Amino acid sequence: MIDTFFPIHLAMRTDLPTVGNIVKQKITKKGTSLQVPDTPIIPFIEGDGTGKDIWSAAVRVFDAAVRKAYKGKRSIIWQEVYAGQKSFDQNGEWLPEETVEKFKKYMVGIKGPLTTPIGGGIRSLNVTLRRQLDLFVCQRPIIYFEGIPSPVKHPEYIDMVVFRENTEDVYAGFELEAESQDVEKLRSFLKETYGWEIRAQSGIGIKPISKFGTERLVQAAIQYAIDHGRESVTLVHKGNIMKYTEGAFRSWGYEVAKNNFPNQTYTWDEGEKTPGKVLVKDTIADAFLQQILTRPKEFDVIATMNLNGDYISDALAAQVGGIGIAPGANINYETGLAIFEATHGTAPKYAGKDMVNPSSIILSGYMMFSYMGWTEVADLIKKGIGKAILAKTVTYDFARLMDGATKVATSEFADAIIRNM
Ligand SMILES: NC(=O)C1=CN([C@@H]2O[C@H](COP(=O)(O)OP(=O)(O)OC[C@H]3O[C@@H](n4cnc5c(N)ncnc54)[C@H](OP(=O)(O)O)[C@@H]3O)[C@@H](O)[C@H]2O)C=CC1
Numbered sequence: 001m002i003d004t005f006f007p008i009h010l011a012m013r014t015d016l017p018t019v020g021n022i023v024k025q026k027i028t029k030k031g032t033s034l035q036v037p038d039t040p041i042i043p044f045i046e047g048d049g050t051g052k053d054i055w056s057a058a059v060r061v062f063d064a065a066v067r068k069a070y071k072g073k074r075s076i077i078w079q080e081v082y083a084g085q086k087s088f089d090q091n092g093e094w095l096p097e098e099t100v101e102k103f104k105k106y107m108v109g110i111k112g113p114l115t116t117p118i119g120g121g122i123r124s125l126n127v128t129l130r131r132q133l134d135l136f137v138c139q140r141p142i143i144y145f146e147g148i149p150s151p152v153k154h155p156e157y158i159d160m161v162v163f164r165e166n167t168e169d170v171y172a173g174f175e176l177e178a179e180s181q182d183v184e185k186l187r188s189f190l191k192e193t194y195g196w197e198i199r200a201q202s203g204i205g206i207k208p209i210s211k212f213g214t215e216r217l218v219q220a221a222i223q224y225a226i227d228h229g230r231e232s233v234t235l236v237h238k239g240n241i242m243k244y245t246e247g248a249f250r251s252w253g254y255e256v257a258k259n260n261f262p263n264q265t266y267t268w269d270e271g272e273k274t275p276g277k278v279l280v281k282d283t284i285a286d287a288f289l290q291q292i293l294t295r296p297k298e299f300d301v302i303a304t305m306n307l308n309g310d311y312i313s314d315a316l317a318a319q320v321g322g323i324g325i326a327p328g329a330n331i332n333y334e335t336g337l338a339i340f341e342a343t344h345g346t347a348p349k350y351a352g353k354d355m356v357n358p359s360s361i362i363l364s365g366y367m368m369f370s371y372m373g374w375t376e377v378a379d380l381i382k383k384g385i386g387k388a389i390l391a392k393t394v395t396y397d398f399a400r401l402m403d404g405a406t407k408v409a410t411s412e413f414a415d416a417i418i419r420n421m
């Protein structure tokens, strides 16, 4: 049985359904269960830069795993939807409404990376999608495979799942440009109202952290820890400095534990380790970043805000092989809507070279099949990757750090996964 990544309350039914002779093709949610037909339509965004390289490898692995698991009884109908450069070149829109609507309609989707220009231009399409669909959890498990190259002595100790708030924080992009009329208006307002002196020629960003946003994120993280027999949930914050945003996240997080899980959680204040209960604790972000190197065994489920979660997920990925192998999911645990997504970006210098590691998107697919309840497929994907790595048949990112490795292209790595399933 594979590790499942999702709260048990979203237990899936996969024995569904036909209406007369018409096979239903839409994943839906009924009560707390996802209902997955045998031939679901799954929308996908190929992605910019290396998106094309990794998606074409990934989709072959997914189809091969489904075929092997179900011998034609089930299959995925992939439906391309557009965003980013490919969309802009076609219709002048970076993120067409139709794309957002398709993800809503079909409930479960997957995407490659999309470019966000630095210091100007369009705002992140990734963030826009997450916010428009209110995919409030960014869930990033750190998956260790035997034989991966790592800068630490015991990468196998990194067994964590990051729950990152996905809709708020400075990450949401409420920013005003230095010397703009708007920033001057805000600077004057802040000076007159609060006496705050903000230096001239400053850009200003707003960091909203709400009780609502915190509560639903921490609720999902604790529920996950309980459902999966995890020992602890650590709230990671910089609340000593940002008292009313990150500090409030910490306080609201503890309240969720106390009010909603009084019999299933405990805190250090309440005494020694309590078997069968989940410890809810907190760590300041800077200390956390050194402790994941010095004492990783002490961390399990991590709940944090958007920007911290971004940094933390890449830092943790580095310990188990890097962002080329780090998967993720953006999920709304209330509506069931989910978009699975590689953790890394478009890596433009490698675009079109059939070179990068496709494992991040393939393992995002592993999470997706697990979410859909197609556990046999998920199992095969993980097995294929694990055996390919053990055989040292790997892409450039691993090969440069491994002795005696055979360096293969993106497409060849997909072949190796399929052979090893
Ligand atoms: N969710 C999304 O769509 C995301 C989009 N982005 C966007 O991507 C663009 C490029 O960002 P950038 O900062 O270069 O970050 P990237 O994550 O694209 O690349 C940074 C480095 O990570 C390594 N890397 C990335 N992908 C892979 C892979 N598949 N296999 C192996 N190694 C990999 C490479 O390291 P090395 O050079 O050592 O080989 C690469 O140079 C930006 O526009 C950014 O905004 C960024 C993150 C997420």
Ligand SMILES: O=C(O)CCC(=O)C(=O)O
Pocket (backbone or CB within 6 Å): 114, 115, 116, 124, 125, 126, 127, 310, 343
């Ligand atoms: O949207 C982007 O360009 C970056 C997103 C990102 O780095 C992430 O979500 O991990």
Ligand SMILES: [Mg+2]
Pocket (backbone or CB within 6 Å): 310, 311, 314, 343
């Ligand atoms: Mg990131």
